[in-house]
Structure formats: structure tokens, C-alpha cells
Amino acid sequence: xxxxxxxxxxxxxxxxxxxxxxxxxxxxxxxxxxxxxxxxxxxxxxxxxxxxxxxxxxxxxxxxxxxxxxxxxxxxxxxxxxxxxxxxxxxxxxxxxxxxxxxxxxxxxxxx
Amino acid sequence: xxxxxxxxxxxxxxxxxxxxxxxxxxxxxxxxxxxxxxxxxxxxxxxxxxxxxxxxxxxxxxxxxxxxxxxxxxxxxxxxxxxxxxxxxxxxxxxxxxxxxxxxxxxxxxxx
Numbered sequence: 001x002x003x004x005x006x007x008x009x010x011x012x013x014x015x016x017x018x019x020x021x022x023x024x025x026x027x028x029x030x031x032x033x034x035x036x037x038x039x040x041x042x043x044x045x046x047x048x049x050x051x052x053x054x055x056x057x058x059x060x061x062x063x064x065x066x067x068x069x070x071x072x073x074x075x076x077x078x079x080x081x082x083x084x085x086x087x088x089x090x091x092x093x094x095x096x097x098x099x100x101x102x103x104x105x106x107x108x109x110x111x112x
Numbered sequence: 113x114x115x116x117x118x119x120x121x122x123x124x125x126x127x128x129x130x131x132x133x134x135x136x137x138x139x140x141x142x143x144x145x146x147x148x149x150x151x152x153x154x155x156x157x158x159x160x161x162x163x164x165x166x167x168x169x170x171x172x173x174x175x176x177x178x179x180x181x182x183x184x185x186x187x188x189x190x191x192x193x194x195x196x197x198x199x200x201x202x203x204x205x206x207x208x209x210x211x212x213x214x215x216x217x218x219x220x221x222x223x224x
Contacts, residue, residue: 001130006184032211032212033213034212034213036215040215041218042217043115043116043214043215043216043218044203044215044218045144045215046212046213046214047123049211049212089155093211095168097168098143098145098160098168098207098211099157099168099170099171100145100147100155100213101146101149101157102154102155102156104152104154105152
């Protein structure tokens with residue numbers, strides 16, 4: 001059974017704080033690791049697709065790193081803003097299938 | 113279209129009734145995926161299509177769930193004789209061959 005775990009489950013930070021959360025995934029048959037930002041009742045929004053060990057991607061104040069050998073990825077948000085409040089989901093893609101295995105997400109709440 | 117469209121937004125069915133959900137993938141995308149989100153943020157894979165062919169159906173409960181993607185029609189997910197535990201948000205996603213999946217806003221199914 002493929003298991004994708006995210007921690008922490010939820011996070012409350014003050015505006016301006018930087019924060020990070022973790023996604024751990026199986027290191028065998030790795031193809032890609034996806035990060036999504038999801039607000040309830042909206043479409044999950046793709047943030048990053050990462051495929052190479054050591055990869056680091058950035059979009060504005062959000063960045064992500066990938067370690068495929070040990071099976072983890074970090075998502076960082078610099079200078080959190082209230083509009084960053086959402087659930088951040090990671091999803092693992094393996095070589096032998098196109099389906100994604102999702103973690104349970106990290107729910108981020110940024111207080112002004 | 114440029115976005116994955118799902119209809120209806122919300123569907124209420126009495127236990128034992130049929131439910132049918134629709135998904136229009138992004139134009140030009142040849143892969144379609146269905147996910148079920150029941151508890152917390154766990155997105156559970158149901159089935160995927162490559163064009164009108166089933167690609168992977170390992171997540172589909174065989175007895176009451178069926179899905180189709182016919183040419184020139186929205187894809188559909190049908191649940192015969194719904195049960196209380198089928199209450200969930202059903203997300204559709206589409207992709208080209210580059211593995212990035214774009215999600216629709218989901219259909220919330222409530223079985224009473």
C-alpha cells in the first residue's frame with residue numbers, strides 16, 4: 001500500500017511569519033511529486049510538479065524542495081499572508097500508473 | 113474550455129437512488145481522472161481514462177459505480193443505488209501526457 005503523509009495536519013501562523021510543511025512518500029517507483037493549494041469549494045490549484053532529486057521550485061513567496069532518495073518534499077511560504085490560508089496537498093505519482101496518491105493535507109490559517 | 117468543468121455543483125439523493133455526475137475536461141487533454149474525497153482531505157483515486165478508454169480502474173467499487181468518457185460528450189460517473197457512505201465530493205481532473213493534472217471544482221454528493 002502506497003502511503004503519502006503530510007505534517008503538520010494544521011498550522012496557525014501570524015501574518016508575516018514564514019512557515020514550512022512536509023510531505024513524505026515512497027521512494028520506490030517515484031515519478032513525480034505534486035503540490036496543490038486547495039480552498040474548500042474551489043478547484044485544487046496546481047503549485048508545483050517536481051520530478052528530479054534535489055529539485056527546487058519557486059513561485060512568488062512559495063517554494064518547494066524534493067528528495068526522492070529519502071522520500072520527502074518540503075513546501076515553504078515566506079512572509080505568510082492571510083490569502084495564503086488554504087489546505088496544501090501533496091500527491092505522489094509513480095512510474096507504473098498515472099493516478100495520484102494524495103496526502104491528507106496541511107491546513108494553513110494565517111491571522112492578520 | 114480552459115478549465116475543467118463539473119456539474120452539478122451539489123447533488124442530493126435519497127438512499128437507493130441513482131446519481132450521475134459530469135465532467136468536461138480541458139480541451140485537448142486526453143486523460144481524465146475521478147477522485148472521491150470523503151473524510152478530511154483524503155482524495156481517493158477511482159478511475160482514469162485515456163480518451164474514451166479506461167486506463168486504470170483499480171479504485172472503482174465495482175458493484176454500483178460506473179464511468180464513461182464518450183467522444184464529443186462530457187465524461188460521466190454514475191452511482192447506482194446510492195448508499196450513505198457515498199456522500200463525498202467527487203473531483204474530476206484532466207491532463208495531457210505531461211502528468212500535471214488540472215482539477216475541477218468538484219460535485220458534492222449528499223445521500224440522505
